[in-house]
Amino acid sequence: MPEADQPAGQRTPVRAGSGGPGRIRTGRVARAAPLVALTGRTAGEAVISALRRKDRAGVHQRGAERYAESLGRSRGVLMKAGQILSFVSLGSLVEGSSQSVYQAALARLQDDAPPMEPELAAGVVTAELGAPPQEVFAEFEPDPLAAASIGQVHAATTHDGRRVVVKIQYPGVDEAIRADLANAELLATFFQLIRGVLPDLGHTDARALAAEVTERIGEEIDYRVEAVNQQAFADAYRGHPFARVPEVLPEYSTARVLTMERSDGMRWAQARQADQELKNQWGEAVYRFTLGSLRRLGRFNADPHPGNYLFHPDGTVTFLDFGCVxxxxxxxxxxxxxxxxxxxxxxxxxxxxxxxxxxxxxxxxxxxxxxxxxxxxxxxxxxxxxxxxxxxxxxxxxxxxxxxxxxxxxxxxxxxxxxxxxxxxxxxxxxxxxxxxxxxxxxxxxxxxxxxxxxxxxxxxxxxxxxxxxxxxx
Structure with missing residues (x-):
């Protein structure tokens, strides 16, 4: 079974440069290979072809799982494309009977990507904060709460008793993403993947869009930018009746480690099973926060996917991940x-x-x-x-x-x-x-x-x- 699905302690050991869990391969050929190898076509053609293929349900299921796994291990730009496809309606990109198959497979990318080994996470904390996580924090959980495209989060407690989560960037992910953004084939793949869910305007300057994507994703790999963004929202919504934004702990945060207050709540899959009246409250809270932030702050959290929300029984919503603002x-x-x-x-x-x-x-x-x-x-x-x-x-x-x-x-x-x-x-x-x-x-x-x-x-x-x-x- 895939390493990400194996019990903790049974995953394949990571060797330097092996490309295993948490280790990012940065070479252009290595980054493109997982997708190209699936069909022998270019990466973009491979994914689009698979999404459009009209075969038996079993073939769709196997294909969807393979692409989700490959996107999950690619990290960075391609994984973000998979995340977009996982929650945005696929429209005419996939025939109706198969949309749920692909979205179910890709949903794993929302907040459950393959994690890195505990030793690697501890190494990042040590390099960034000057001591191992077990010394920096009174308590630190080595197994992550969730893993995503750029980093993963761990539960911890500070020495003064504050419950926090520590977001740790994967070793080498910054170099890998910069390589993605400089790799013509991978960037073309990214645009092909999201063509079905973004406007395909006839006179649009592709270079201008590429520059905007590069700037936004480039900001996400510097957690100092995210910390500033998140604190701006936390300041604006402190004590708000239905929108919560965790406070940042700057003394435990750097370019590759971001520590914030811990929030507990329902994830997307559980929230969708709630009573409709409660879902209506959550929907209005998300709507008001998203559009109200633009009107009052001139800011949009530009990554509105379900993995960035925690839903609470009282109708409130906690908003997470301000790397892309x-x-x-x-x-x-x-x-x-x-x-x-x-x-x-x-x-x-x-x-x-x-x-x-x-x-x-x-x-x-x-x-x-x-x-x-x-x-x-x-x-x-x-x-x-x-x-x-x-x-x-x-x-x-x-x-x-x-x-x-x-x-x-x-x-x-x-x-x-x-x-x-x-x-x-x-x-x-x-x-x-x-x-x-x-x-x-x-x-x-x-x-x-x-x-x-x-x-x-x-x-x-x-x-x-x-x-x-x-x-x-x-």
């Missing part, structure tokens, strides 16, 4: 609000004006009414009769109708370009939609949007709680 200035936030309002108002000319001003229209503009119809697709949750329920079918529809260059809005899509700085918007939009769809979350989304953008009175209990919280802090 996109910041916009006041003018950019104002543009987003105006563009949404123009689409809601049905003002096609104003919408085209807003899109043109931000560089989305590089050449001949689309017909204004066609642009309006395209923009309103993703606004169904606020345009439809309230309350509106997010469903997987709605999420798939958004992928197929809004982002397909061959769909009913192709005349619009092919005339638009996606400026690199707005790439995160698509990832956030689709990620948030998929999370809410996974919860089947229902609420009066229109009124919530009007609270944020128009200053309307709160229409939900969470809205009233948040308004009181903001007033108390003002």
């Amino acid at each position: 996109k910041t916009w200035d006041t003018a950019q936030v104002g543009w987003m609000v105006r563009a949404v309002q123009a689409a809601i108002d049905g003002d096609a000319d104003e919408l085209l004006k807003q899109y043109t001003a931000q560089g989305f229209v590089p050449g001949e503009p689309p017909e204004p009414k066609a642009l309006l119809a395209w923009a309103r697709e993703s606004l169904a949750p606020v345009l439809a009769e309230q309350p509106f329920t997010y469903t997987p079918e709605f999420a798939a529809r958004i992928v197929d109708l809004e982002f397909s260059p061959r769909g009913p809005h192709s005349a619009v899509v092919q005339r638009l370009a996606l400026p690199g700085e707005y790439l995160a918007l698509s990832r956030i939009d689709l990620g948030l939609t998929s999370v809410l769809a996974g919860l089947h979350a229902a609420s009066d989304w229109r009124s919530i949007r009007e609270e944020m953008d128009l200053g309307a009175a709160p229409a939900t209990r969470l809205g009233e709680l948040e308004a009181a919280y903001r007033e108390a802090r003002s």
Whole structure:
């Protein structure tokens, strides 16, 4: 069985440079080999071909497991693509009967990637904090709570009694990711993998998108950047009635080790089995945190996948992983609000004006009414009769109708370009939609949007709680 599934203590020993658990192979050929070897094609062709193959269910199952395992061991850029595919509706990328097979296999990448050996984790802590973890902390659990694409987290207790988690970066992962970002084939694979879940706009400058991806992922491998991001959110949401952000412990944090308060809660799989009323509260909390942070802080957590949430029985949500945060200035936030309002108002000319001003229209503009119809697709949750329920079918529809260059809005899509700085918007939009769809979350989304953008009175209990919280802090 795969090493990641073996009991602790029975995994294959790691040798320097072996590419075993926790040891990252950084050579270009070595990094591409796991995927290329699966079919003998290029890495991107291999994965896309497998996703599109229409074979018997058993073949789909075996193929999905093989690709999930290979992506999980690749770390870095390719694993992140697998994580995106694991929770975002696959739309037309995979035939309907097989979507659940691939998503079930890839779901392991959300918060249960192959871990590194305890000795390697201890070595990183020693190098970064100046002493072994058993000395730095009063208690330190050698087996990780979870492992992801860049690092893994361990439970610990400080000498003054604080319960914490210690996020430890895999040895060599920074070099491996930088090699990924400089490797043309692997970067092409990344874009092929996410082509089904990000806009394929006809005039988009691929180099600009590559530069944005490089910058965002490059930031993630420096935990000092994540610490600053997380503390900014923790400061803004301290004492909040339904959104929790763990505090960072800077004295135990470096570029490769990040220590924060420990939070206990339900993971995604368990949360999806909860009562619908509770899932509705969680969905509204995620929605308000994600969009409210943009309005108030000019910041988006640009990695909205289910592994980054902990769900609590009282309806609150803990938000984790701030390695990928996109910041916009006041003018950019104002543009987003105006563009949404123009689409809601049905003002096609104003919408085209807003899109043109931000560089989305590089050449001949689309017909204004066609642009309006395209923009309103993703606004169904606020345009439809309230309350509106997010469903997987709605999420798939958004992928197929809004982002397909061959769909009913192709005349619009092919005339638009996606400026690199707005790439995160698509990832956030689709990620948030998929999370809410996974919860089947229902609420009066229109009124919530009007609270944020128009200053309307709160229409939900969470809205009233948040308004009181903001007033108390003002």
